[in-house]
Amino acid sequence: MTSTTTGTHAGVSFDLDSLHAGIVDPEMDSMRILSETAMRFPDALSFSSGAPYDGNYDLADLPLHLDRYIKHLRDRGIPEQRITRTVFQYGPVNGFIQDEVARMLKQDEDIDVPAEAIMITHGFQEAALVALRGLFASPDDVLLSVSPAYVGIRGAARMLDIPIQGITEGPDGLDPEEVAAAARALRAEGKRAVALYVNPDFSNPGGTVLPLEARRRLLEVAAEEDFIILEDNPYGLFARDGETMPTLKSLDTERRVAYLGSFAKSAFPGARLGYLVADQPVTDSTGTTRTLAQTLSKAKAMYSVGSSSLSQAVIGGFLVDNDYDLRSATRQLAAVYLERLDVLLAALAETFPAERHAEHGVSWNSPRGGFFVTLQVGFVADLAGMEVSARDFGVSWAPMSMFHIGGGGDREIRLGFTNLAPEAIREGVTRLARYIAATPRD
Numbered sequence: 001m002t003s004t005t006t007g008t009h010a011g012v013s014f015d016l017d018s019l020h021a022g023i024v025d026p027e028m029d030s031m032r033i034l035s036e037t038a039m040r041f042p043d044a045l046s047f048s049s050g051a052p053y054d055g056n057y058d059l060a061d062l063p064l065h066l067d068r069y070i071k072h073l074r075d076r077g078i079p080e081q082r083i084t085r086t087v088f089q090y091g092p093v094n095g096f097i098q099d100e101v102a103r104m105l106k107q108d109e110d111i112d113v114p115a116e117a118i119m120i121t122h123g124f125q126e127a128a129l130v131a132l133r134g135l136f137a138s139p140d141d142v143l144l145s146v147s148p149a150y151v152g153i154r155g156a157a158r159m160l161d162i163p164i165q166g167i168t169e170g171p172d173g174l175d176p177e178e179v180a181a182a183a184r185a186l187r188a189e190g191k192r193a194v195a196l197y198v199n200p201d202f203s204n205p206g207g208t209v210l211p212l213e214a215r216r217r218l219l220e221v222a223a224e225e226d227f228i229i230l231e232d233n234p235y236g237l238f239a240r241d242g243e244t245m246p247t248l249k250s251l252d253t254e255r256r257v258a259y260l261g262s263f264a265k266s267a268f269p270g271a272r273l274g275y276l277v278a279d280q281p282v283t284d285s286t287g288t289t290r291t292l293a294q295t296l297s298k299a300k301a302m303y304s305v306g307s308s309s310l311s312q313a314v315i316g317g318f319l320v321d322n323d324y325d326l327r328s329a330t331r332q333l334a335a336v337y338l339e340r341l342d343v344l345l346a347a348l349a350e351t352f353p354a355e356r357h358a359e360h361g362v363s364w365n366s367p368r369g370g371f372f373v374t375l376q377v378g379f380v381a382d383l384a385g386m387e388v389s390a391r392d393f394g395v396s397w398a399p400m401s402m403f404h405i406g407g408g409g410d411r412e413i414r415l416g417f418t419n420l421a422p423e424a425i426r427e428g429v430t431r432l433a434r435y436i437a438a439t440p441r442d
């Protein structure tokens with residue numbers, strides 16, 4: 001910090017480098033850049049973000065959900081004054097819609113946990129911060145993570161000074177044996193893999209789905225190497241009929257998994273609501289045992305005091321309205337996403353026919369669902385390139401290198417298609433092809 005007493009800018013100023021490493025690191029800006037790209041380039045078609053389809057949001061639904069929740073409390077015989085307090089006052093740190101979330105988890109994911117094992121959070125992001133803050137106690141504790149990964153997990157670790165090590169996923173997601181080897185290698189260095197972050201259903205950004213056998217083996221590896229799995233699952237609901245996979249948490253018989261949920265895609269991201277399922281018992285020095293979710297409320301209290309009561313009431317009403325069955329409630333939305341995925345894959349195939357892939361220098365993956373497709377290109381596709389593409393060619397995307405932990409993905413771009421109508425997707429691919437054709441291969 002510097003203090004100046006002369007000149008037009010008298011007063012305190014900072015060198016950026018004097019601030020916390022998480023603020024200095026340019027990589028930590030990726031979340032903001034991705035969410036603001038569409039605003040910075042309003043004329044460009046945006047494949048940059050994973051924003052959900054917003055065509056069926058209806059302002060009229062908000063008071064309906066709120067009323068529904070209030071009615072739900074009245075039906076349960078809760079006195080009027082307490083209902084008023086629930087919505088207007090500070091509330092319990094871990095939230096007040098855990099019963100409803102527990103019912104939803106049982107219904108949608110066959111996850112059977114008591115309400116005490118659930119903490120309602122400010123989105124996935126706070127669930128990650130709270131879980132990491134509680135689990136990582138020593139500088140030698142390392143977070144293993146699938147790579148490439150959602151930027152929120154690397155950012156959360158960085159903000160908390162927790163070392164993170166990426167394990168590169170293949171077309172079928174993480175290889176459990178590679179996870180085991182990474183955990184063992186850390187132990188040989190005197191460090192400890194405390195947890196593994198994984199996004200087994202339609203990973204962001206890779207679009208992979210972890211096969212059932214690998215899920216079972218990953219749970220065994222977690223037990224053998226003694227780490228907790230942090231399972232992030234915002235996209236599993238949107239699988240094709242008959243292709244839904246059991247979550248790791250539903251297969252977990254030893255409480256090896258903490259499950260991090262989000263209502264951003266199943267309801268709407270503006271609610272900023274998610275949850276942490278942590279059913280592991282924690283015993284203190286007096287012999288009192290509480291769940292990990294209850295114990296971590298100390299961290300939650302200091303991050304955000306509690307999650308928005310208003311958002312909880314609206315999402316609570318949304319759950320009640322849908323009979324706690326978000327899988328059924330999101331069938332139409334899933335059909336929209338799957339159609340858009342098919343449109344994007346067809347547009348890519350038409351624009352870049354297989355016999356000319358080498359000439360164009362492009363190829364891509366074909367995920368079965370999720371929000372993202374990855375395109376390989378014949379040049380370094382970084383943020384500067386994305387800006388050229390958005391400004392001069394009218395189409396934006398996300399550099400895959402933003403999601404890699406420890407380097408990689410330099411010649412790959414992520415295409416998020418869920419909030420673009422089919423015609424816009426086709427037009428976006430046409431524009432992308434022009435950008436690719438105009439960019440020299442290196």
Ligand SMILES: Cc1ncc(COP(=O)(O)O)c(C=O)c1O
Binds near residue numbers: 050272274
């Ligand atoms: C893998 C993954 N996890 C979590 C989230 C969202 O979390 P939040 O509830 O903080 O919006 C996203 C959103 O893009 C995501 O892709």
